[in-house]
Amino acid sequence: MARIVMKFGGTSVANVERIKKVAERVKAEVDAGNEVGLVVSAMSGVTNELVGYVRDTSKLYDAREYDTVVSAGEQITCGLAAIALQEIGVSARSWLGWQVPILTDDAHGSARIQRIEGEEIVRRMGEGQVAVFAGFQGVDETNRIATLGRGGSDTSAVAIAAALGAERCDIYTDVDGIYTTDPRIVTKARKLDRITYEEMLELASQGAKVLQTRAVEMAMKHHVRVQVLSSFEDKPGSLIVDEDEIVEQEVVSGIAYSRDESKITLTRVPDEPGSAAQVFGSLAKQHINVDMIVQNVSPEGGYTDLTFTVGKDDYDRTIKLLQDKDSGFAYDELVPDTNVVKISVIGVGMRSHAGVASTMFETLSEKGINIQVISTSEIKVSVLIAEEYTELALRALHTAYGLDTE
Template structure:
């Protein structure tokens, strides 16, 4: 007998037929003798509608009331799934985040989980009751409902699995596992049986949308074994585990891409101490996250700074840098949204040379120019013109021997 947390995303619970399908999957686990908690998202499209209503009334809405509104989507799903399970003769009960409670900080709209008091859930699961828990939400220090931000249900599921001491957290979604790259771009992409927390975290942070970044961070910290599975097909999934559980470590595990990038270049910046602090300090003050950074120093004592931000952050970044132009004294600010970030990820990079050179040669052979480069211990990322995204991904997938035979 095992204790399992099962999480189902919006497409998995999009209508009543899909809710019945979810109930049948939960029933199989219960009949196998497992203790089960289920975490659910809102039905597909519901959260967007609720957000739209808030924004339609006021673009500067009260974040506390916003959380009250958008959290209702998960409550609908939880109640409906509990009814579907009861119809199958399974004892089930829905739980809102505040009822458990899942305690968070007070950052409404992007709260972080601080503690889960799971003793009552554990007691009831031991008696055979299935707990159907609303994802994406919790209870703030002022006893008001909070939400965790987009993709927060993954984080809810992993946090609940840690609090319950679950043997595994199964994330059901519209893909059947983690692939070496996007199968829509590379039909010969391979599904990975296992991937390490670190690799999954890097892939999630650079564009792979299978798991939400915060959920992977939490799984790695709490050592929760996560499995990614399809809601619509009975196929083996991908286990996200500690690196020590993977015997055969791939040099490169995956190729990720992101088109949601913008490149900013600050030209003609006086080369003096404190200039970089002034540029990036202002961006930090405006909550603009900066990713890749390159700085070039010319012979005339001036420097150019090039860096990337999320495309949605570009207007704020431009406004922030325009505001400090008199203080910094730069000559020109250039922006480019026609860029894409391509990343090669693998724990095997720690012990193998030549990963970057393989990347650069493969792109050069296709006539693709590299604009910016950044690296970490298990990742190499480059910025290229967005029109070459698919060509670059296919070329690199082949160059690293990832194509399925």
């Protein structure tokens, strides 16, 4: 017997029939002797509809009112799921964010969970009652509904699992697990049985859209074991766990790619203290997130070329900011390039194995792919290449690191 949290996204609860199927899956866990907390998203399409109403009403809306409107989507599914469970003989009740309560800060629209008071719920779960939670929502200290931002239901589920002391948090999605790379591109991609939080975090933030980055961060912080599995098939998924739960660690666990990159090069920036700080300081003030950065001193001396990447969403604003005559940025030319992709090789095993980066560079070189920017972290090597090589690079690297299925 275990206490588990099960989370179903919008497509899994898209209509009453699917909500009934979710109830059946929950019942199977209850029948197996488990205590279950169920976290549900809004029916797919509902959140977009509600967001549309808000935007049609006002361009500059009050985020607290936005949250009041948008949180209604999960409220509906939450009550329906409780009814669907009762209908098949499973004791259940719905818990809205303010009823639990799930206390958040006041960053409405992208609030962070601060505390969950789960004692009463744990007691009821012990008596066999399934707790059905509205995902994506909490309540701030002034008693106003706060939402966690898009995709926040994953974060809700992990936070609730932590608060309830759950043994596992199962995230049901439209994929059946975490793959070594995108199986739509690399047919030999392999489903991972287990992956560490650190690797998943890199995968999630590097463009694998299975799990919200914040949810993984929270799982890592609270040591919540997270399973990603399919809503539509009944088979085990991939488990995201602490490193010590993985006996034999591969050197490279997965290869991610992100097309959400744009590269900007500023040529002949004065090579003096403060030049880079001025540029990146200005971008930071505008909440523009800079990812990769390289700087090459020009051979003639006194000048440097500065290259960096920003997300495609921030691209226009960045260009505008840098071209602003009044800003006082010193450079010769601004060279933009949006036809780039970032490829990342990820694995905690890298810490103790040399040669991971050189394998990457050699493999790409053999295929004639030019590397534009390189950045590394303890468990990751990322390169920026021309976007047209995405598929070629992914397949070659997947083979080179021995990740292909037989």
